[in-house]
Amino acid sequence: MTRPAPNPAARRAQALRLAYQRMRARFGHLQWWPGETPFEVCVGAILTQNTAWSNVERAIANLKAARVLTPRKLYALPERNLAALIRPAGYFNVKARRLRAFLQTLVEDFGGRLDRLLAGDTATVRQRLLAIHGIGPETADSMLLYAGAHPRFVIDAYTRRIFQRHGWCRGDASYDDLQTLCESALSQKPLPARLDYWQDYHAQLVITGKTYCRPRQPRCAECPLKPLLPNRPQSKTIGH
Ligand code: SF4
Incomplete structure (x- = not known):
């Protein structure tokens, strides 16, 4: 047959x-993990919008050198200081605003705990991320897949x-x-x-x-x- x-x-x-x-x-x-920690993955997912990853790496290196790559320290930075540090990633004023919107949700609503922000069923967490200013589907799904171990392609x-x-x-x-x-x-x-x-x-x-x-x-x-x-x-x- x-x-x-x-x-x-x-x-x-x-x-x-x-x-x-x-x-x-x-x-x-x-063995691709775009960041050393889940938080760095999320920061990188925002910074990589419309730019090459090599530029993101330079911006992240600045944040590390300034010892501010934690949710609370980054959120405590005035926006113009944050923008100056992430300048290599391009569109730095826009990205500083987006990063701060993400940090605001993370720190004020989830106590700075990324594991809490990313906890729950995948569809709910995705909606939570998409509700944050400047986070679109690609950025949200990168956070879900690489930082939150959620199955989204x-x-x-x-x-x-x-x-x-x-x-x-x-x-x-x-x-x-x-x-x-x-x-x-x-x-x-x-x-x-x-x-x-x-x-x-x-x-x-x-x-x-x-x-x-x-x-x-x-x-x-x-x-x-x-x-x-x-x-x-x-x-x-x-x-x-
Ligand atoms: S992915 Fe396909 S179209 Fe692109 S270079 Fe390779 S073979 Fe060509």
Whole structure:
């Protein structure tokens, strides 16, 4: 008896799992934890908005050198002093305001205890984070996945570009569309293995995006995902 051909959703899920295997075989497990502590992860998640991670590292280094990288000490800093310290991360006045909004909730509502802020069921904690000024879905999900051990797949510009170029999503797919796609296709492992899988999967997409899947002139010939490219070029439908 011949097996029925997998439907498009099943084929796409298969491709996404294979993509991880191929990236992992190239780069190994990346042991990627964007920060030395969960609090540093959260600060980094806000600072990394619209800038490269290397700039965030310089801003975090300033905070460490000033010995203020704790919720209460950071919250006690006047906004202009905070802005000066995080200047390397760019948009420093905006980010100082956002950081202070996050710190206000953390310190005033949760006693400065990040474990309390991030405690509860995932949907509730996500809503709590999204209610804070300057925290959008990508920032909230980075905090959830990397600081709070909550299973939410993080979607970023690299994810979107790679998925569009491979025809795994439509050009107009929303953040939620992409997240639903990843979470439903990549839920085969039970927790906590799934947490590690999603943390590392996102890290693999970031390194693949940075190294090969550049906005212009992607280096497909050297990329571990080349065998998963569709036969038909996607560039017309996705606008790159
Ligand atoms: S560089 Fe090419 S093969 Fe690699 S992820 Fe981008 S589109 Fe795919």
